[in-house]
Amino acid sequence: MDASLYKDVLTSRGLKYHYYFSTPRGSKPTLLFCHGFPSTSRDWRKEALYFQDQGYGIVVPDMLGYGGTDKPTDPALYVLSLMSDDLIDILNAEKLDRVVAIGHDWGSRSISGLAQYYPQRVIAYAFFAVPYVQPRFISPSVDFSQVLADMRKQYGYELFGYWLFFSEDNVNTIIQSHIDSLISLLFSDKPEVKKTHFAPIGALKASLLEDFSSPLASYFTEDDKRAFKEVFSSNGFDAPACWYKVLTRQLQSKDDESTFFKISLATHELTVSTCTTEVPDERAYPPSTAPIFFGAAKQDVVCLPENGYRTFSQEAFKDHDITTHEYDADHWLILSNADEINSDLGAWLDNVVYKASV
Template sequence: MLPTSGYKDIITKRGYKYHYYYVPAQGSKKTLLFSHGFPSTSQDWSRLVPHFEKQGYGIIVPDNLGYGGTDKPLDPAEYKGTLLAKDLIDIVDAEKVDKVIAIGHDWGSLIVARLASVAPERIFAYAFMAVSYSAPNPDYDFEAILKAQKEIFGYELFGYQKYLAEDTTAAVLEANWDTVFGIFWPEDPLVWRTDFAPLGALEAAIKEGKKRPLPSYLTEEDKKRMTKALFAGGLAAPTSYYKVQVRELDRDDERTIPKELYYPPTSSPIFFAATDKDFICLPSVQKAQLLNDNFKNHDVTIVDYDSSHWVLLSHAEELGKDLDKWLARIIPEY
């Protein structure tokens, strides 16, 4: 657990309160900014942060908008990627940090990616867990993507997003949480292929009401803690991330981004942790987003993990060591 004594609050320029864990850097050490996804809080990084904190790194770990001690607006338009990225820069500004190494997981990876569009001068390097870099796409067509995924992979990778984006779904998740927990954090990663990803699968699995065992990387105490943190504010706000995606609310916002800010500067190294047992964020698809001409002049490091989507929980020690190697290479004074 990240100690509660290390948390602070800030009001961003948008007027939202953000709750975040903060440790100042020692000497010339860089500051690491961690951004979590769904359904998580800053505590999801608690197995990785101490490794870097002991080495003197500065640490910033916010509860992203909709989670934990941070405000939870219910208007999905407040969760556009560029807005969330600017919120994180407000935190960085408040701590008077010049540049950070931004590290994201799941939806947190999208926020980290948008930092390249709204404040590339503030990011020294980028690291992505499970979800790779995603460039702005003002022509995003959710239904067309589902159709293409079904044709290529045999099932819709993002079919569950349509269900999570419905206004009534949050209440259903909360009312059936024991079942939902076993789907979101399954012992067998293949559950995501059968009972989560495809269109209609998540809703059907919840109605079935099957209870599943916890994965090896979580205890009953972990489940109680995570549940308490998520239920404190409910799941209506967190599901807004999916409403933005499915309802294509980012389109107009992303049209304002100049093409030259679609990708990080070539001077910013990139690390990607590919999760080989992830049946939604398929490693082949995620790697392809970094192994194309848009990144041919970038310093890209890709490491594969025998892990489900939740690599930061199941493989924290291994991940920490690999990030150490990467940091030692990209930071001269490391």
Template structure:
């Protein structure tokens, strides 16, 4: 994305955030796009290219630990109300009252916490691949499934240096040639470590260009992986667990319009994981859509996803 559109702000917690900014045309709302692991703001480059010419205002942060944003290595600083406040500080710096928020992966979980702690700043919320995760559902419970076996390696002390040393093997694990490979490399205990330690190389998916891979490679090696992996380590931080447990049940209800776009071939963030939550917590309009993609549909199926988002946004009364 055009580096001339990036700005920086220091939040109340003392962190410098980098974010892509584009002002809206008259009458158009601001869209905030929140990325997950191991992406940075570039994850949304195809959404930026689509929505900016249509006149929508854009805020696309490098989340804490990524890109041009600060990279603390204390996992207690990740997630929770503090991270939400960082977003609010960005909005306040730009004098933005409310945004339409779109999240993917950990960005969707951050969006969930924003709805729990600062719902008044969100006019509508869209979740891609990962659905709404209220504070009343502990992340440790969600991640306890064997589907998430890879996370045992991610939070191990030697996880970050091994992934940095064999960065191309890591890219191959996360962006497999076929969606089914994810089950073999990430949902079997010890398989992720074995693939990365052996520096196993496989073809990239057909939609990913070498430029895409280089952008991912450069972003991760520039800042390292210790900070981004704090998002996973934070799940076991008692302060965050206690804060989530203290959120009143009423604050977990969603009263703004919500969209969930399931990625049908995602074998990690399976669409059915969110069924019960989406039947329980949304109290306003709920729209459910599907895309025939793996976890990276934001990039691989951008045209289809953009059309879904645009139709939903244009139908909002905000």
């Protein structure tokens, strides 16, 4: 993306965010793209540039801990209420009233925060690989080890076992010494490798220490590999790992509880319990007036499509206008299936979002 279109803003809590911005043409809305782990704004380039050419406004931040944005290593700074404030500071800097929020991976968690804290600033939501993330989706009353045990019982392996490695204090030291191995695991041409060498408890750390290697997927080019190594060899993983530590150390659930939510986790399923304050229950979900797009990755063995479908089949979503597409792709569908995604998102924006916004 054009380096001259990147800007910096100092948020209200004193953190610098680096973001790409292109103004809309005519009456087109602005699209806010939020990336996940471990990525930068570059991962959205195929979608952002396509819609920029179509006249849409574009905002693509390097999320907290990544790229040109500040990289604090205190996990408490990564709670959703504060990061939602950061995103609103960016929108305010560009005098943007409302946007279409689009997220991939933990970017879906970021735009979920906008639904919870600033629903009036979002026209519609698009989630890729990871669906809407409810407040306190991991409750402090449930031991995370039990969550993992329940996952192993149901799926045959712990979907989130790798969270424990990313929550270790020496994670950056290990990754920096084995970064090629990490790349081959993240972007392998065999998605099922993650079932044995990435997701289960202890598997990722062991694979890295053994310098496990797998051929790279065709969508992940030599330029992609070079850019990944350049960014993360320089910036490290201590800050990005905070996206996991904030959850495993229960800082996020405390943040949710201190606002207005009480969500419990029964085995692996997410269910809403009673609110802790006199705030309407519907604030735990996006407003029903906001259309939702969910792009599932058929070959994703961690963020399983079935769990995304289960999320949006909850009673709380019965009045929402939900558009679902499943892509024959692994977790990195925004890289591998960008043309298809652009076509589907474009149709959704034209036929669903436009009608909801007028």
